[in-house]
Amino acid sequence: MASIQLSGLTKFYGKRRGVEDVSLEVGDQEFLTVFGPAGAGKTTTLNLIAGIVTPDRGSIRIGDKTVDALEPADRNVAMVFESYALYPQFTVYQNMAFPLRSPKHRLPATEVEQRVRHFATMLKIDHLLDRQIQALSNGQRQRTALGRALVRRPDVFLMDEPLSHLDAKLRHSMRAELKEMRSQLGTTTIYVTHDYLEAMSLGDRVAVINQGRILQVGTPEEVYFRPATVEVAQLFGDPEINLIEAKIRSRQSTSVRVQALGEDWSFPITPEIGSALDKLPGDNVQLGFRPADVMVGVNGNSSLHGVVYSFEPLGTKSVLTIDSVAGQRVRALVDGHRTFQVDRRIEFSVPSASLIFFDPESTRYLVRSTRTEGDD
C-alpha cells in the first residue's frame, strides 16, 4: 500500500519529447487511469515509475520514500503489459508462482501455493493451474499475467494496456470483471489505456495526457462533463463531441441569443454561465455538445434546421449526420428504432444543459450548466 507522487518528471528521447513536467499525485489504494492517444507519453510515464527509464529531470516518491535512486526490482512495483510476457513452457501455476521464487521475494512453498490459489480463484483460473500457456485463450493468458503481478502483493500496480490485445467482446467483459475485482485488491494502481471507456470505467480519477503533457486530471465525470480543453472533450466519446462557433447576439440575465450553425437561436443560461460569458473579451464563444444530447425532431419545439446527410444504424443506436443551415455537420446519436431518409429536411435542438462553453481563443473550458450527469 502506498501513495505515489510524481514531481516535474521530464524525459526526452533525443529531441522527441517523451513526457514533460508531469506532476501527479495518486492516493493510497487509488486506481488512476492514464489516458491518451498513441504516442502521448503514457507508457513513458509508467516506465519512469517502474524505473525502467531514467528521467532527465523530476522525482518520484512511492509511499514515504524517494525511489529515484532505486533499481526497478527494489521499488516493489509490479507491471502488467499488453503482451502478456508469460513463460510459454511453464504451466499457469508455474508462471504465477515465478515471482515468489526469485531470490528477492522468495517465500516458503506453502505460502506460495496459498497465494497462487487465492489469486487464481479471484481471477477464475483456478481450474487452469496445470494448463500450459499455449493451451490458453487470450483472455485466460491475460488473467494469468494479472495473477502473476498480483501474487507479489506489490505496493503499486502498473498496468500498460492489459486489455487492448483482446477482442472487443472480451474486452468489455474483462473490463467489468477487473472493475469488480478492484475492491478486493486495494492496491494503488496506475492503468494506462488509449480506450476512453476503459479510462472512465476503471479510474477513480483519469489523467488525460497528450504529446507528453498532462491536460487534465479529474474524476470520470469531470473529464467527460467538464473537459479542461476542447482537445480533452474530443478524446472522450464516440462519435466525437460536436464543436461549433457561436456569436453572441444579445444577452439577458437568464437567457442568451446566439448565431450559430447559420441560425439565430436562444437558450436559457444560469448565473454562472452569465458571468463566464461576461469575462469573454469578444462576442464569440465555442460550444460543445455530445451527439447523444442532440434532440431530433421531437414535439416541434426544435429550434434548428438541417438536412439529413447520412444515416448509419448501429443496432441500439444510430448515428445521424445533419447538414446544418450553415453547412457545418452535426452528429446526433438517436434511438435505434428510428429511421431517417437521406436528404430529408429535419428539425433538431440542443438542450442548454448539455452545452459546454469554451474560450474560442485559448480553447479552454469556461463553464457549463450545473444541471447535468443525470442527478436524480
Place this chain on the structure above:
Amino acid sequence: MAELTLKTLTKVYTQAQSPAVDQLNLAVRDGEFIALLGPSGCGKSTTLRMVAGLESVTSGEIRIGNKLVNDLHPKDRGVGLAFENYALYPPLKVRDNLAFNLRAHGLGAKEINRRVDEIARTLQIQELLDLKPAALSSGQKQRVNMARAMVRRPSVLLLDEPLSHLDARLRVELRTEIKRLHAEQRFTTIIVTHDQLEAMALADRIAVMNEGVLEQFDTPLEVFNHPANEFVAGFLGEPPMNIFRTVVADAGRLVIPDTDFALPTTPAVKKLIGSRKELKLGIRPWGIRVSQTQTDGSVPGVIVVVEDLGDETRVGVRYSEVLIMSSIPVTRRYRPGLPVFLNFNEEDLNLFDPTTGERLSDGSDGSSQPAHETVGKNEIQAPVTR
C-alpha cells in the same frame, strides 16, 4: 451497375483443411450495399478475392449481371477494387493514379480527364490531384484509393477493410462519407469487414460468415434483433449480448442453478422451449431494466459493478459464474452492493438451443432451423423483399 449472384461458391486450398468458403449462396441486388462480416479466417476476404478474380474458384458460380465470370480475367469483370492497404503508385500524382486504369483501357485523354475530375469532386479530393501519394494523410490516401476503384464505373465495387487502417476519428468520418456516396451513386457494393459497427452502419444487408459458412444474411436490424444463432448474437453488438446457460425448471422458469436467477416465462416462450431441459438465454444490455422495486417477473440480484461512461451507465449483477451487464440511461443511483431487480422484456429475449446454438423458433422443437431463415419468436417481422 449490376446484380451479383454467388451460387454454391466454394474454395478449398488443400484437401486436408476444411473449405475456406463452403457452398456460399448470395444474391446481391443491383445497387445494393452488402457487408461480408466475420472474424479473421471466416472466408470473407477469400470470397471477395474470388469475385474480383484474384483467387481461383474451386466450385460454384459467380455471376455479374447475367454473365458467368468464373474464368474471366480480373480486368474484364467490371469490378472496382479498393484494399485496406492503398497500393497507390508512389511516383505518380494522384491524377495519374486515378487515370492509370482508364488509360490501360484505351480511353481518350479528354474522357479520362472528365471522369477523373468528376470522381475527384465526388470524393472531395480535387485539391489533392497534383500531389504524390507520399504527401497524403492516411485518410486522404484511402479516399484516393476508393476514387481509383470507382473511376472505372465498375459494375460491382469491392471494398476490403477500407477503414481498418485509419484512426477512430477518420474511420467514423469516412464511414459517413461512404454511406453518403452510396446513397447518391447506388453502386452495387460489397465491403469486407470484421467491424460489426461498420457493417451495421453501411450495409443494406449483412452476410455474417464463420469458418467459411454463411451464418445469416439479412438487414442490419434483423441480424441485430433476431440473430439466427448464438454465433451471430455474440458477434454483433457492443457491449456484447449477455449469453448464458439456463436450466428449465418447474413451470417453465429459466434458472441459473444455485442462484437467485429464476425468470418466469409466458406460454409463447414455453411453447418455444418445448421439451428442452436446458437452453442458452441471450439478452442485450439495453434490453434489461434495472429497478429497486420488485415487479411481476423481475429477477432479484445484487450489483457487483457499476461503470459510469458519460452517456450511459452500465450495471453488472452476478449470478455465480454469470455476470449480467445492463446498459441504462445515466444515473448515480446504483452502487456495488445494492440489491436490485432486473426486468427483461420478452421481445428482447433470444433463446438458443444449447447444443446447436440455433435460435429457437416456432415449430422447431429441438430441430435446428436453416441458418438463412431468421424467424423471430414474436411473429411480427419487418417485411424483407427479396
